[in-house]
Amino acid sequence: MRISGPTAGRRGRAAAVIAVVLSCSAALTGPHLAAADGVPAPTTPAPALNWRPCPQDRHFDCATAKVPLDHADPRGRAIDLSVVRRKATRPGRRIGTLFFNPGGPGGPGTVQMPQNYARFPQEVRERFDIVSWDPRGVGNSTAVNCFATPQEAQAWIAGKPAGFPVGARQRDTWVAAYRELGRRCAQRDPALLRHVSTADSALDLDRLRRAVGEPKLTYLGISYGTILGATYAGLFPGKIRALVLDSNIAPSAWTGRAGDATRLPTFLRMGSDRTAAATLDRFLTLCGATTTAGCVFSAGGPDTTRDKFDRLMGRLRERPVGTWTYARTVADTVNGLYLVHPGWTELAARLQALWEGRVPGPSAPLTTPPVPAPYTGDEQAAAVFCGDSPNPRDPGLFHALEEAGAGGDAGRHWTWAAEPCATWPTTAAHRYTGPWDKPTAHPVLVVGTVHDPSTPYSNAQAMAEELADARLLTNTGYGHTALLNPSSCVNAHVSRYLVDGTLPPPGTTCAQDKAPFAAPKPRGGIDAGGGGTAGPVPNRPRPSGPSTR
Numbered sequence: 001m002r003i004s005g006p007t008a009g010r011r012g013r014a015a016a017v018i019a020v021v022l023s024c025s026a027a028l029t030g031p032h033l034a035a036a037d038g039v040p041a042p043t044t045p046a047p048a049l050n051w052r053p054c055p056q057d058r059h060f061d062c063a064t065a066k067v068p069l070d071h072a073d074p075r076g077r078a079i080d081l082s083v084v085r086r087k088a089t090r091p092g093r094r095i096g097t098l099f100f101n102p103g104g105p106g107g108p109g110t111v112q113m114p115q116n117y118a119r120f121p122q123e124v125r126e127r128f129d130i131v132s133w134d135p136r137g138v139g140n141s142t143a144v145n146c147f148a149t150p151q152e153a154q155a156w157i158a159g160k161p162a163g164f165p166v167g168a169r170q171r172d173t174w175v176a177a178y179r180e181l182g183r184r185c186a187q188r189d190p191a192l193l194r195h196v197s198t199a200d201s202a203l204d205l206d207r208l209r210r211a212v213g214e215p216k217l218t219y220l221g222i223s224y225g226t227i228l229g230a231t232y233a234g235l236f237p238g239k240i241r242a243l244v245l246d247s248n249i250a251p252s253a254w255t256g257r258a259g260d261a262t263r264l265p266t267f268l269r270m271g272s273d274r275t276a277a278a279t280l281d282r283f284l285t286l287c288g289a290t291t292t293a294g295c296v297f298s299a300g301g302p303d304t305t306r307d308k309f310d311r312l313m314g315r316l317r318e319r320p321v322g323t324w325t326y327a328r329t330v331a332d333t334v335n336g337l338y339l340v341h342p343g344w345t346e347l348a349a350r351l352q353a354l355w356e357g358r359v360p361g362p363s364a365p366l367t368t369p370p371v372p373a374p375y376t377g378d379e380q381a382a383a384v385f386c387g388d389s390p391n392p393r394d395p396g397l398f399h400a401l402e403e404a405g406a407g408g409d410a411g412r413h414w415t416w417a418a419e420p421c422a423t424w425p426t427t428a429a430h431r432y433t434g435p436w437d438k439p440t441a442h443p444v445l446v447v448g449t450v451h452d453p454s455t456p457y458s459n460a461q462a463m464a465e466e467l468a469d470a471r472l473l474t475n476t477g478y479g480h481t482a483l484l485n486p487s488s489c490v491n492a493h494v495s496r497y498l499v500d501g502t503l504p505p506p507g508t509t510c511a512q513d514k515a516p517f518a519a520p521k522p523r524g525g526i527d528a529g530g531g532g533t534a535g536p537v538p539n540r541p542r543p544s545g546p547s548t549r
Helices: 109-115 122-127 150-158 168-188 198-211 224-235 251-255 266-270 272-288 302-318 326-336 343-355 378-388 397-404 408-417 419-423 457-466 488-500
Strands: 061-068 078-086 096-101 128-133 217-222 240-246 444-451 470-478 508-510
Touching (some): 078 198, 096 109, 096 198, 109 128, 122 488, 168 378, 198 217, 217 224, 217 488, 251 266, 272 326, 272 470, 397 408, 444 488, 457 470
Parallel strands (some): 444 470
Antiparallel strands (some): 078 128
């Protein structure tokens, strides 16, 4: 999640994130937007997409789409959407276009789809043009940018605590920094701030669908992209050809049940604090169960490795290693759990370096995207998240929540991730808040990973239950999203569903191809070798609590 700096980082291999949101009234809220049944009528032609080879990688095509700032005022101000495409590699067997959202909010699809293109199942790459875009307010599209110069942005980042605040002085600095960010944003482009909601992006997506000539939508959304996909299904239920939602945010947790929105931030409603704590506990357990040759941070056993981590966190509270404070390390640890290979091994190496009093080495460089790397400041995620999702408006509440939480170090990370919304200056003009159970033209495939450090498996269960017609595919593995943590079993099911609409049998479970800190297992099919079974869905993992992380 990328609000206050924490989230799935902008590292090229991890390229996915979570995040963000809607509100808690009925249907599509906002003046004059909804037509019959809450679906805005397409009163203007679809945008023209003049595809050209992308400037930095000619394997991809780039285009810019013009869309209304306010879909309720299609003849008013227009904004740009930056769009990227990779054509089907077997054009003779091409089925159509697959739209992809990489999560966030704030994930630039023009960067993250190309970086993760090889992770799409082979048959999907062969048979679909894969199209992604920078959502409105983000990246190379018309973007929320609240600073006049890059130097101003860097000065703002340097002036606030990294990760989350620790102690009264840092809490005051943190709150003041995000209050100042909101003030800057409100001054620079207040109209844009009110029109970057998930509903706005779903309406953009429908225009892009029409622009490529597809009668129905084929879509894969990960993390925050699951809420975008569910919102599209609510607005355009008759336009669904195939919808894959991977690492889900429960709509009811996202919009907030009665009373929740004033008491709990979005990520605590979702349970991100508890699932991060549980996944961190599994990381330390599996690390400790192997030798230092398998996991360099191992202390010879699960209990001793958990104790080593606790002692490291205690030391960093007292004596940072360079700029690696306790809070920065916790945020890096949570983010490092997103991608199992090579993320867990690299995380172990960073923790070991800090244990030895050394500054960790630099991360692997980003791969070069096919477009110029865009600015993706905190304000882009905050504009979507804080405008859409109900969160407490009292900054003083967050310290009490972190002290009362059961998520330990990881819980502090997720508690503070939504605090910028306490002082955010605007609310989205148009928000979709349900219903979520409109019958869709075709059923939806929901994929949930059991040990996910961001979106709990229970959220995937809830998504499957709250949609009118959805099938849950369980990935009994680790990390954030099955797309970025490969399972040949999951890929086979996803491919079959996208190609011909075939759903996995009820209760199907899959395993990842390669377990953490272990040699890869033989790859196989759905029924054998690849980890696929049809049986009961496992229970959601229970968090371990602050004493064991």
